[in-house]
Amino acid sequence: MDTREQICQAIDSCRERVISLSHELHEHPELKFQEHFACDLLTRALRERGLGVEVSLAGLDTSFRCAFGNSGPTIAILAEYDALPNGHSCGHNLIAGAALAATIGLYSVVQELPGRIVLMGTPAEEGGGGKITLLNNGAFDGVDAAMMAHPADCEYSAIPVLAMQHLRITFRGRAAHAAAAPWNGINALSAVLQTFHSVDAARLHFRDLSRVHGIITNGGQAVNIVPQLAQCEFSARALTARHAEEIASRIRQCADAAALSTGASVEHETICAYKNMISNRTIVRAYERNSLALGTATHEAPPGTPTGSTDMGDISHAIPSIHPMFQISNQGEGTCHEDSFVAYSDSDRAYAAMVRVAKALALTAYDLVANPQELAAAKAEFAATRK
Ligand SMILES: [Zn+2]
Ligand SMILES: [Zn+2]
Structure with missing residues (x-):
């Protein structure tokens, strides 16, 4: 079995565990900076597997970081887990689940990993800017590329975040x-x-x-x-x-x-x-390729697609980044922050999408550490965009 198949198989093996954890998060919605239950649950799941975890980075009690691997480039996978006053209406329980499963998949090949993986637990996306505090306090120092995926009523590899x-x-x-x-x-x-x-x-x-x-x-x-x-x-x-x-x-x-x-x-x-989101096209293409290989075609949202804002935008101005959206409801029938999205975020459809996206993220992270040319192209694109 090759390394990529091994990553996907490890994700399949932890499927039930990660789905039940994501469901538990959904049952315990916590507002920005109050995500103690979520932080405990996620860090416990990592420690159970023998992974080392650091908590409370940059003075944020509910942040965490779990790093492993070997010398080479460092790729960060970001987990969000805060909710809104109407519950998990932004589906961050699925973001955390996808990031955790991707990390477990990559950890299964840690021996032959030609680089490092960092799972970053980032609190308070909903109006608290946790990622910005982490970024400004050096938590992302040494990270070569960053990625996460967000649930939505559509499937897009990149969106024009405001x-x-x-x-x-x-x-x-x-x-x-x-x-x-x-x-x-x-x-x-x-x-x-x-x-x-x-x-x-x-x-x-x-x-x-x-x-x-x-x-x-x-x-x-x-x-x-x-x-x-x-x-x-x-x-x-x-x-x-x-x-x-x-x-x-x-x-x-x-x-x-x-x-x-x-x-x-x-x-x-x-x-x-x-800040607005600058999706790194080189990494977006890698994500699209991996998603298609897993059976789901995805492409960039057409210009003018309505969206919100995220503190991932600030990360994308500092590090080559992607923020794809994955579909858990029919387009137009229920979108983020609506009451109906709370139920969508805890559905079989959502959990199936979460596991699929965990694989696409993990394979994309693996491509970036395993193919130096691809990461170099992402960095060259990032440098050109900044000019
Ligand atoms: Zn939101
Ligand atoms: Zn959100």
């Missing part, structure tokens, strides 16, 4: 009795509402495929008090980090104008910012 800035805007006015002495008050809620109207008026001028969406997180304290404090949050997304910053800057101007006209004071802060 750059994103998440802003919080706070207005402070002056409380007063809303009926007896409203003239003494300064209405912070009016400033929030004006900000929304101004942003809506500015939308016309944003670039195609930009997305701007906001919520009011504090709209006042009591109906009979002029709101002294009001807060809102906006997400500004665009095809490039520069355009996302242009939109964020316009939102801040809208808030400043609202403060001026209402007399409230304003503060803005950036809660997090994600």
Whole structure:
């Protein structure tokens, strides 16, 4: 049996174990930075197999790293495992399962592996930017290429992930009795509402495929008090980090104008910012080749395909990376973050796709360590893109 068959066979052998682990994650959804159950479960599964694991990297309690192999290039496989307030509606239990199974597959050939594999446990993709903290604190130092795969209602080897800035805007006015002495008050809620109207008026001028969406997180304290404090949050997304910053800057101007006209004071802060995804075409081609050999054709999403944002974007600006999507629901019937996607993420269809994708990731990682020319081509492409 050749090495590639051995990798796939090891993944088949751990199939039931990994599916039950992924299901357990699904049963215990944890919000960003709170993924203690997930971190324990995954690191225990690795240690059971004799793998060494480091936890709490870069001050993130729920991060982990498991590395093995020999001298040669280092390939990172990333696991996400955080959930949203409506449960595993982004299917990160499947991302973790695929990454774990791929790692187990590659570990089965550790003796003849001409390089190193790192399984990186990355917390808080949903708005916490765990990968960015790990990257900035050196957790990815020495990694030559990085990969992960995300569930979706479609099968794509690469998607145009948007750059994103998440802003919080706070207005402070002056409380007063809303009926007896409203003239003494300064209405912070009016400033929030004006900000929304101004942003809506500015939308016309944003670039195609930009997305701007906001919520009011504090709209006042009591109906009979002029709101002294009001807060809102906006997400500004665009095809490039520069355009996302242009939109964020316009939102801040809208808030400043609202403060001026209402007399409230304003503060803005950036809660997090994600870069757009640069999918490395050389590695994407390798993934497509391996996926097809496993029986599933996949290709790049057509330009204009609607997507979200991810902290994998920041990794892709630092290291040649891929972020393929794998299909677990019929297109248009249920997409990430919808309630229906919670059930899709715990279905037989999803688990079959997870195991298939684990093989495609593992074989792609193996190709990169075993074929120096392929990795060199990926790096040359990365260098050219950065220019
Ligand atoms: Zn998500
Ligand atoms: Zn997600």
